[in-house]
Amino acid sequence: MDFFAALKSFVMVVEYGGFAKAARRIGLATSSVTRQVNALEGDLGTQLLNRSTRSVTLTDAGERYYEQASRILGDLDEANRNISGADSLPRGLLRVSLPVAFGRLHVAPAISAFLAACPAIELDLLMTDTVVNLVEERIDIAIRIGRLESSSLIARKIAPDLRVVCASADYLEKYGEPHTPGDLARHACLSFSYGTGKWHWRFVGPSGEEEVAVGGALRANNSEMLREAAIGGSGIILMPTWLVGQDLHEGRLRAILTDWDARPGESAIHAVYLPNRRGSRKVQAFIDFLKLRFGSPPYWDRIG
Numbered sequence: 327m328d329f330f331a332a333l334k335s336f337v338m339v340v341e342y343g344g345f346a347k348a349a350r351r352i353g354l355a356t357s358s359v360t361r362q363v364n365a366l367e368g369d370l371g372t373q374l375l376n377r378s379t380r381s382v383t384l385t386d387a388g389e390r391y392y393e394q395a396s397r398i399l400g401d402l403d404e405a406n407r408n409i410s411g412a413d414s415l416p417r418g419l420l421r422v423s424l425p426v427a428f429g430r431l432h433v434a435p436a437i438s439a440f441l442a443a444c445p446a447i448e449l450d451l452l453m454t455d456t457v458v459n460l461v462e463e464r465i466d467i468a469i470r471i472g473r474l475e476s477s478s479l480i481a482r483k484i485a486p487d488l489r490v491v492c493a494s495a496d497y498l499e500k501y502g503e504p505h506t507p508g509d510l511a512r513h514a515c516l517s518f519s520y521g522t523g524k525w526h527w528r529f530v531g532p533s534g535e536e537e538v539a540v541g542g543a544l545r546a547n548n549s550e551m552l553r554e555a556a557i558g559g560s561g562i563i564l565m566p567t568w569l570v571g572q573d574l575h576e577g578r579l580r581a582i583l584t585d586w587d588a589r590p591g592e593s594a595i596h597a598v599y600l601p602n603r604r605g606s607r608k609v610q611a612f613i614d615f616l617k618l619r620f621g622s623p624p625y626w627d628r629i630g
Contacts, residue, residue, distance in 0.1 A: 328362075332365055334352070335354075335363050336363050336395060337392065340392050341396075342419070345382065372387045393461060393600060393601075394602070397601065400602055415607075416446065416447055417607070418448065419450060420449050420608045421451075422449065422612065423460075423463065423467070424451060424454075424469050425453075426454065427548070428471060429469070432620070436615070444608070452465065455547075457470070460598075466606070466609055467612055468598050468599070470597075471566070474598070480598065480604060481596045481598045482596060483596050484620060485594070485595040485617075485624045487566050489566055490564070490570065490588065491562060491563070491564050492579040492580060493556055493561065493563070494556060494579060494580070497556075497559045498580060500559070504562070507537075507538045507583060511541075513540075513562050514560065515540035515541060515563070516542055516545070516546075516563045517540060518549070519546055528588070530586065531583075532586075542560075549565060550569070553565060557578045557579060568624065
């Protein structure tokens, strides 16, 4: 068995989601790739892949082995490029997971410019608000918004995630404007429908920290739906400026409780990736492109 050929076949099967796709990418017959992976499993004495007629997935052992195998091959490719001088152009398949609203508003408009700047990259985007497993979904980069949980993933901050409490002028004229976080308890607040029980918004302001239980007639698991409801006068929202910055600038929404900082120091927009993607030209190219595109401060916080 050619060990490195078998290792590459295994990694490609994982990253392309099947033997036939990996074989086309490598330029071998599907039967050859299958034999290489089978031989690798035999040499290791363990099953790395679960095979069915519809999909190929990693076993627990395969997941652990894939992380290390892909890092080894990545380091080898990087060394080869450095020696050959062919490392100036990022290339290859890049799979990216994106939150739906943020991806639609701020990444989708930039995709054509990125592909033009990096013509050797093949981009595969997964739009989902679910926190995906990067190994199982073969994701190179995930854009995550909020407070990151402790993990082995490498995280790079690409933008702040400022939050603002806002409502339409019609709502505020009809029901009055809250002047302290405690006033929100008497208003219709539009909240995300994650979990059960009471919803709490937390602030830091002139009188210190304050947490208030909020409620209203509408909850949803989609931020753009809540935004539309707030513009229509249905209540008050606590939303990131990347979502409502243009609405505030154009008067569809009005910021309130501006002396209070919502979720201070807890939230940011990060690009996260597995340790074996460290040094990947295509990963760094995408992250650097987004940071430059968004700016510092990001363009949605510079409106007006």
